[in-house]
Amino acid sequence: MTKKIAVLAGDGIGPEIVAEAVKVLKAFKQDGLDIELEHGLIGGAAYDETGSPLPEATLEMAKQADAILLGAVGGYKWESLDISVRPEKGLLGIRSQLNLFANLRPALLYPQLADASTLKPEVVAGLDLMIVRELTGGIYFGQPRGIRTLENGEKEGYNTLVYRESEINRIGRVAFDIARKRQSRVCSVDKANVLECTELWRETMTTLSKEYADVELSHMYVDNAAMQLVRAPKQFDVMVTTNMFGDILSDCASMLTGSIGMLPSASLDENGKGMYEPIHGSAPDIAGQNIANPLATILSAAMMLRYTLDQPDFADRIESAVSKVLDQGLRTADIFSAGMTRVSTAEMGDAVVAAL
């Protein structure tokens, strides 16, 4: 059956990098990939056209689609707008409307780019880690929350960390299922020695792991996890954690690779439907110059093929093609180093298509 993909290019470099990922997806049509691409507006581009960063038509298209490919939103032009119509609202809106509770952030360092990291090459070369972050619960959403004034006139800020067993189980399942497609190891990160909520997190993960006897489960406190990520990141396969811990650890992990233009991400709902996007923003400083790195977006398309469209062979072909173009010495400006060949956004996309 034809799979529908909503393509939301967004702002800044969004249209340039998404065009290259679309090139790659279209190249598979002749090999039998049955997809239909529909294009919609989001972010500042949508605001300019319709007055809303997430027009009803885009939301409807996203709901009807099997998967969504997103570029990035935002830019200087819209920074002075009221917060309710800023481009970023479009992104948050689509995530919550589609109930995308599982955020998958791989940190993969191609050996060819080991010098791009601030860590020693031997510590990071070959790094291939997947962080699974709970995205719609925890302390970012827990009630009650606010800032109140106490009887003595002093102000107090407060938030609530709350997770139900059902929420922990559903993110746990995502992590265990992904581990089965990788090295079958899950490290659950919590602060069970201090926070009751994450004591329940640990207990629930342990109980759930009995359904996944083929996957090895370990637990780690978040402070140690932060340390281990920069000490010996290659020890991890899949890491699963709460919204806030995942927010922090995934940014840390992504920078191990040193190249923001290389990293894809996915946000999934309960049925495996997902939105796929590079982890970087709209890079307004380089927009329209045909110099942005499209590989994070191309690799997001590979994740889409693997996790939502269940086409691992096509996903493998994209990932190998990316490795091949790096072997050929092709580099966009952000990952360029002496002795390599500098290419534009479009030339990089063409090279990946040629290497498929």
Ligand code: NAD
């Ligand atoms: P950014 O990720 O857009 O850019 C940070 C730096 O990395 C810039 O120097 C940029 O040129 C560079 N960069 C980013 N992607 C690149 C690529 N593919 N190739 C080469 N270089 C690349 O972050 P920022 O500058 O903090 O934010 C710019 C805008 O993007 C803001 O409006 C912000 O709100 C928005 N933003 C959107 C998303 C999203 O859509 N998911 C995420 C983060 C930021």
